[in-house]
Amino acid sequence: MKKIWYILIVGCSLGFFACNDVEVGYLDVKNAAYAVDSLHIYKVEETLDKYNADYNEHMSSLLDEIKELQKKEADMGDELDNLMDQIYDLMDLQDAATSDEEYEELGIQIEELNNSYKVLFAKYRELGKEIASIKENTVDKVAQELGFASEAIMKSEIVKLENRIKYQSPWVTQPIESVLGTEPLSYAIANVRNDNPGNAELFRKSLTILGGGRMNVAFDCKAPAGRYVVSVAIENEGQYAVLEEAFTFIVDK
Incomplete structure (x- = not known):
């Protein structure tokens, strides 16, 4: 009986210590990027x-023409609308004509206005085509030459x-994709690398990281021109990993 109790006690003790060895949390960043x-x-x-200078120099005169x-x-x-109103008014009068002579006279006037409308409408359509052509073949072509x-x-x-x-x-980056792990996950800047450590530290002061690994660089970043390579730390309960050289910021001259 004592042996049985001894075995049970030893077994429970081993189970207790085994439970203490269980790894807390889960974090997989092998595909994270x-x-x-x-x-x-x-x-x-x-x-x-x-x-603005390019726009004013190359676009303003063309847009003024348009x-x-x-x-x-x-x-x-507006003139076409006015002609159409006159035609409708004459048609109403024609419907109310009291004699054949009056009916025919109104018909002649309607025909004349119809002809005027057709001539003006043709000019209106041609003008619309001219405007569209200038926009497409001149204005947009100039914009394309300027890189737009x-x-x-x-x-x-x-x-x-x-x-x-x-x-x-x-300036805002996208979040990191394909991070697998137990929530909540926290993100931090692990390192900023530049050929000049002082410049790297200056850039680091303008850099913040948010949820999902999305990074912000302040509008008034004071770091000089150069490449700033950032490593990102990801952590949850019991787990820690670093994405080395995960993102590169290029500060232009």
């Missing part, structure tokens, strides 16, 4: 000044830069 693992940081004010044509197009549209798909996209990029300056928006 940023889908886009680099980001250029440039001087927003200088870029905006360049875009505005004049569009005004002419709008005036022609179209004038509208160029203007949109200018507005984005204006808003970035206005709101001091930081």
